[in-house]
Amino acid sequence: MSVAIMTDSNSGITQSEANELGIKVVPMPFMIDGEEYFEEINLTQAQFYKKLEDDSVNVCTSQPSIGYVTSMWDELLKQYDQVVYIPMSSGLSMSCATARTMAEENYRGKVYVVDNHRISITQKRSVYDALALAKKGYDAKKITEILLKNMSNSTIYILVDTLKYLCKGGRCSKGVYLLGTILKVKPILQIHGEKLDTFKKTRTIENAKRIMIDQIKKDIEDMLMFDGRKDNIYVDIAYTKDDTEALKFLEEVKEEFNRDDTMVNPLSLSVSCHIGPGALAIAATKYTLED
Numbered sequence: 001m002s003v004a005i006m007t008d009s010n011s012g013i014t015q016s017e018a019n020e021l022g023i024k025v026v027p028m029p030f031m032i033d034g035e036e037y038f039e040e041i042n043l044t045q046a047q048f049y050k051k052l053e054d055d056s057v058n059v060c061t062s063q064p065s066i067g068y069v070t071s072m073w074d075e076l077l078k079q080y081d082q083v084v085y086i087p088m089s090s091g092l093s094m095s096c097a098t099a100r101t102m103a104e105e106n107y108r109g110k111v112y113v114v115d116n117h118r119i120s121i122t123q124k125r126s127v128y129d130a131l132a133l134a135k136k137g138y139d140a141k142k143i144t145e146i147l148l149k150n151m152s153n154s155t156i157y158i159l160v161d162t163l164k165y166l167c168k169g170g171r172c173s174k175g176v177y178l179l180g181t182i183l184k185v186k187p188i189l190q191i192h193g194e195k196l197d198t199f200k201k202t203r204t205i206e207n208a209k210r211i212m213i214d215q216i217k218k219d220i221e222d223m224l225m226f227d228g229r230k231d232n233i234y235v236d237i238a239y240t241k242d243d244t245e246a247l248k249f250l251e252e253v254k255e256e257f258n259r260d261d262t263m264v265n266p267l268s269l270s271v272s273c274h275i276g277p278g279a280l281a282i283a284a285t286k287y288t289l290e291d
Contacts, residue, residue: 004080010088082140116151153286161278241277
């Protein structure tokens with residue numbers, strides 16, 4: 001059966017890259033001073049950060065309408081027998097659960113919604129692996145089963161440059177924000193599975209990078225080796241707004257992990273909205289191609 005692959009822009013896959021890959025990407029919506037914008041459609045990265053850093057402008061994330069999502073499914077089903085849709089984790093947005101309910105009720109056997117608890121670069125890796133599985137001839141049900149089997153085998157650590165946006169989003173109090181600013185505290189957040197949690201706090205970028213590298217190594221040993229292998233794991237880098245520090249980090253990661261396939265991508269704007277510019281992230285994701 002012919003299988004289409006679809007995701008949302010939380011994966012970090014741009015519309016132009018989607019065209020090259022032959023997939024569809026749902027642009028995530030944002031409300032900016034009450035007006036709706038769509039990532040990569042009428043809202044560029046530069047425009048987004050200009051608005052976000054302006055304290056007089058109200059920027060918040062939103063969910064794509066289910067009607068918009070199903071219209072994309074309908075268009076794909078004119079050309080393909082089935083659709084595999086890989087949205088952001090249900091633990092970070094209700095849009096996944098809504099899509100899954102709609103697929104089960106009205107598109108059974110045609111559309112499979114994969115809730116493998118991924119976001120940003122780990123979600124992007126899932127999309128790449130789903131594409132490879134589709135090219136190998138797997139149907140949508142089998143692709144979904146393989147992705148779900150491997151869903152817990154990914155982790156992300158994010159160094160946040162300022163507590164300002166966590167405070168604005170209600171993830172820390174104003175008192176913590178003010179004290180952290182005075183002490184120059186930079187939190188390291190962790191995304192593993194459904195949750196975004198504080199992992200550690202530090203004061204320097206160099207120390208934070210060391211902490212994140214060491215923890216990724218530990219995660220590879222503790223969580224990602226269920227088949228006894230370490231050679232089938234991606235290690236990737238992401239950032240918000242400026243890639244200067246990310247490119248420096250890339251050289252360190254290549255040396256530490258002896259890899260030449262590390263990707264460096266911007267974090268999705270949905271994540272960036274809650275953590276602000278200047279963030280730096282590292283992720284580990286196990287391949288899902290081995291069945």
